[in-house]
Structures are given as structure tokens and as C-alpha cells.
Amino acid sequence: MTRQLATGFFPISRAETEASGKFDHQISAANSLMLRYAFTKNQVAGDAFNTGGLEDASARGSSFIADHALAGSLVSTYGSSAVGDLRFEAATRHAVLRTNDTAGPGMDIAGLADFGRPFEGNNTRRENHYQVTYVYARSAGNHLWKTGATINRVRERVTAPDGFGGLYLLGSLNDFFAAQPDTYIQGFGNPATDYDVTSFGGFAQDHWTTLSHVTLDLGLRYDFEHLPPAFNQDTNNFSPRIGVAYSPGSHWVFRAGYGIFFDRYVLADLNRAIEMNGTQSFEQFVDGAAAAFIFQSSGGGRLLMPAPSIAPSIFRPDPRLATSYSEQSSLGVQYLIAHNFDPECRLSFRARPQALAHTQHQSSDAHNPHAAERR
Numbered sequence: 001m002t003r004q005l006a007t008g009f010f011p012i013s014r015a016e017t018e019a020s021g022k023f024d025h026q027i028s029a030a031n032s033l034m035l036r037y038a039f040t041k042n043q044v045a046g047d048a049f050n051t052g053g054l055e056d057a058s059a060r061g062s063s064f065i066a067d068h069a070l071a072g073s074l075v076s077t078y079g080s081s082a083v084g085d086l087r088f089e090a091a092t093r094h095a096v097l098r099t100n101d102t103a104g105p106g107m108d109i110a111g112l113a114d115f116g117r118p119f120e121g122n123n124t125r126r127e128n129h130y131q132v133t134y135v136y137a138r139s140a141g142n143h144l145w146k147t148g149a150t151i152n153r154v155r156e157r158v159t160a161p162d163g164f165g166g167l168y169l170l171g172s173l174n175d176f177f178a179a180q181p182d183t184y185i186q187g188f189g190n191p192a193t194d195y196d197v198t199s200f201g202g203f204a205q206d207h208w209t210t211l212s213h214v215t216l217d218l219g220l221r222y223d224f225e226h227l228p229p230a231f232n233q234d235t236n237n238f239s240p241r242i243g244v245a246y247s248p249g250s251h252w253v254f255r256a257g258y259g260i261f262f263d264r265y266v267l268a269d270l271n272r273a274i275e276m277n278g279t280q281s282f283e284q285f286v287d288g289a290a291a292a293f294i295f296q297s298s299g300g301g302r303l304l305m306p307a308p309s310i311a312p313s314i315f316r317p318d319p320r321l322a323t324s325y326s327e328q329s330s331l332g333v334q335y336l337i338a339h340n341f342d343p344e345c346r347l348s349f350r351a352r353p354q355a356l357a358h359t360q361h362q363s364s365d366a367h368n369p370h371a372a373e374r375r
Contacts, residue, residue, distance in 0.1 A: 005115055006057040012046035035072040041065070046100065049121060056115035058101040061122075065095045082138040091129040097121050104165020105186070105302040109176055117165035119185070126157040144207040155196040158271050163187040163283055166302030168295060179300070184291040188306045189281025193274045198226045199264060205241065217243035223262045225323065228274060232321040237262045239325070255332040263324045270317075278314035285313045 020038040027033055041064075048063035069091035076084045104117035135148035169183040170176050205219030219241040227233060243257035275281055284306055286294065294303065306312075 005113065010046060010057045012044075014045070015041075015043045017041040030077045032075050033072065034075075035070070038067070038069045038071075040067045048097070050099075050114070050118055054111075054113055055118075056113060058116055059099065059106065059114045059118045061097060061099040061118075063095070063097050065093065067091065067093050078138075081140065082136070084137075085135045087131075087133045089129065089131045093125070093127045095123070095125045095127075097123045102165075104167075105300075106165060106167040107170065107176070107300075108167065109170045109173055112173055119167045120160075120162045122161055122165070124159045128155045129153070142209040145205075146207075147202075147204040149202040150200070152199040152201075153196060154198075154267070155194075156267055156271065157192075157194045158275075159192045160271065160275065161187065161191040164191060168291070168300075179292060179296045181291045181295050183285070183287045184294050185283060185285050186303055187276070187281060187283045191275060191281055193271055193280075195228045195270070195274060197228070197265065197267065197270070200224045200226070213247045215245045217241070217257075221262075223323070225265060227265065228270065230273065230277070231265075231270065231317045232319055234321070234323045237323050237325070251336045253334040255334070256330065258327075258329040261326050261328060263326070265323070273315040273317045276313075276315040278312055282312035282314050284310045286310055 018038075018040050020036070022037075023033075023035040025033045043062075043064050045062045046057070046060065048061050050060045069089065071089040071091075072087070074086040076086075078084065099117050099121040101115075101117045102122060106114070106116040106118050108114050129152070131150065131152040133148065133150040135146060137144065137146045139145075163185050164187040166184065166186040168181040169185075170181045175181065201221065201223045203219060203221040205217065208216045208218065210216055221239045221241065223237045223239070224233075224235055239260035239262055241257075241259035244255070246254045248254075276283060284303070290310070294307075
């Protein structure tokens with residue numbers, strides 16, 4: 001347990017290494033190959049996160065992040081009217097985060113200071129990406145047809161003992177001196193997860209010059225993300241797209257468009273629900289007199305084992321979990337005043353009728369403020 005706040009300066013360091021290479025090869029008159037490799041390593045010691053003015057040095061931490069990525073493309077032409085573009089990528093990220101205080105618990109005195117082991121920050125993550133995309137385009141008369149498909153697989157191996165060191169939330173410094181925290185949170189169990197998510201997508205579209213002064217873009221896309229077994233598999237993700245450009249004369253162009261765009265799931269949300277399912281691990285969450293009793297009986301420390309009198313707090317995904325999407329529309333007008341002066345005015349609208357769905361938090365105690373967050 002942190003007994004004294006740091007004063008003065010404390011040591012920090014940062015080191016970054018980058019490397020990349022590219023290979024291009026004209027296989028034949030109709031086929032060209034490109035390969036690219038990139039490597040990045042970042043090491044930040046002592047001040048990688050929780051760097052606000054209220055965080056003591058004990059609540060800050062160090063990070064090690066290494067990225068490797070191999071990407072490539074094979075472009076093939078089919079006569080003078082068609083082209084195919086095959087793209088692929090294999091990438092991996094290894095991220096290690098460590099707080100300066102690794103024992104715990106953490107103390108959060110509202111508006112004054114945060115010290116000790118924070119709720120998050122002692123994580124290890126290995127993330128592997130594999131993606132293949134193919135797009136085929138063909139022109140025929142007044143039409144430019146495009147169709148394509150993509151597969152993207154992400155595997156996550158995470159150890160995230162968030163809250164396992166314990167965290168006290170206090171309303172004031174007087175509450176700290178009086179050993180009267182508002183809330184206490186601590187996690188127990190196995191924080192390691194290993195799962196994968198695979199996304200599938202396909203589209204078809206037509207760029208159609210109907211008249212010399214009117215152009216239409218019509219398209220339809222479908223997306224599906226295969227999730228771990230505990231989650232709902234949302235399959236009705238069809239997204240139409242339409243755009244029109246109209247030029248009544250040589251100086252004016254009017255444009256309008258509308259489309260539906262589906263999002264992907266936030267992997268941190270999935271990880272929290274997989275980990276904190278009540279069988280693998282769980283949280284205990286208490287407030288008021290129970291939190292004060294733990295603080296006083298442990299001398300401001302953390303629980304060594306779950307308290308039998310406190311119900312577990314767990315995360316479960318909504319059985320109706322749906323893929324979030326946005327509806328976007330736009331209007332634009334462009335007028336050519338002179339050949340070297342071309343002002344443009346655009347108006348865009350966005351709506352998100354389906355908010356990003358997240359896991360439900362279930363507990364017999366009060367609501368846990370540390371809900372699942374982002375990817």
C-alpha cells in the first residue's frame with residue numbers, strides 16, 4: 001500500500017524504434033505485386049499513462065508496445081476495361097502495461113489526488129490480425145461496376161486484472177483521514193482470456209453516368225461479425241448507399257448522398273464480459289458502512305480473498321445485442337466563379353439510431369462505475 005505521496009521530480013524515460021521496407025515487382029504486363037513490412041517499438045517508463053495533475057507517481061506507469069505488420073497487394077488487369085485488386089495483411093501487437101504501484105490498493109480522493117495502484121494498468125495483450133480483401137472493377141459504357149469482399153480475423157489473448165488490486169473511492173480528504181470511503185471495488189479470479197472475432201463484408205456498386213450532366217452512385221453492402229459463443233450473432237446488417245451529382249451548366253454542380261454504415265464491436269467490451277462472467281472471475285462492489293469496515297479492518301489495504309457476505313458483481317452480454325450503425329446524409333453545391341477560384345458549400349447530417357451496444361452489469365449491490373468501455 002502506498003503510504004506517502006511522492007514529492008519533487010521522479011525519473012521517466014522513452015525509447016522508440018521504427019523500421020520499414022517495401023518490395024515492388026512487376027510480375028507481368030498484367031500483374032504487379034507489392035509487399036511492405038513495418039515494425040514499431042515504443043517503451044515509456046514511469047509516465048506512460050495517468051499523467052494528469054492529480055495522479056501521484058504511484059498511480060502512473062510504464063508501457064511496452066511492439067507492432068509488426070506485413071501487408072501486400074496483387075493488382076491484375078483484365079484487358080482495357082477491368083482490374084482486380086487483392087490486398088492482404090498479417091499484423092501482431094504485443095502490449096504490456098505496468099503501474100508503478102503493482103500491489104494496491106488504489107485511492108481516489110475526488111478532485112484532490114489519485115495514488116496507489118489504479119483500477120486499470122497492469123495488462124498484457126497479444127493481438128493478431130489477418131485480413132484479405134479483393135475488389136473487382138469493370139467499366140462498360142456509361143457504367144463503372146465494382147464488387148468486393150473482405151475477411152478480417154482478430155485473435156485476442158489478454159490478461160487484464162483490472163480492479164484486482166482493490167480501489168477505494170473517497171469524497172474528500174476528511175473522509176480519507178476518517179477512514180470513511182464511499183465505495184470499494186475489487187476483482188477476484190482468473191483475468192486471462194483467449195478468443196477471436198472474425199468479420200465478413202461484401203459490396204456491389206454502380207457508378208452510372210445516366211446523362212452528360214447527371215451521375216448516380218448506387219450500392220449495397222453487407223457486414224457480419226462472428227463473435228464468441230456468449231454473444232448474439234447479428235445477421236441483418238445490410239447497408240444501402242446512394243449518391244447523385246447534377247450539373248445544370250458548366251459552372252454549377254449539386255451533390256447529394258445517403259448511406260447506412262455499420263460499426264464493429266469494441267473488443268474491450270467483449271473481453272470484460274468474457275472475463276467477468278461470474279465463473280472465471282467477478283468483482284465485489286460495496287459502498288457506505290461496508291466499504292468503511294473493509295478500509296478500517298484492513299488498515300487501508302485490500303482483501304486477500306473474496307468476502308463471503310458480499311454478492312459477486314458480474315457482466316453479461318445483452319441477448320439482443322445488435323451491431324451499432326449510423327445513417328449519414330449530405331448535400332453540397334459547387335459554383336465555379338473563375339478557373340482559379342472555386343468555392344464550395346457542403347451540409348452533412350449524421351444520426352446514430354442504434355447506439356453502441358455494451359454488456360449489462362448485474363449485481364445485487366449498487367451500480368459499478370467501471371463498466372466495459374472501448375476497443
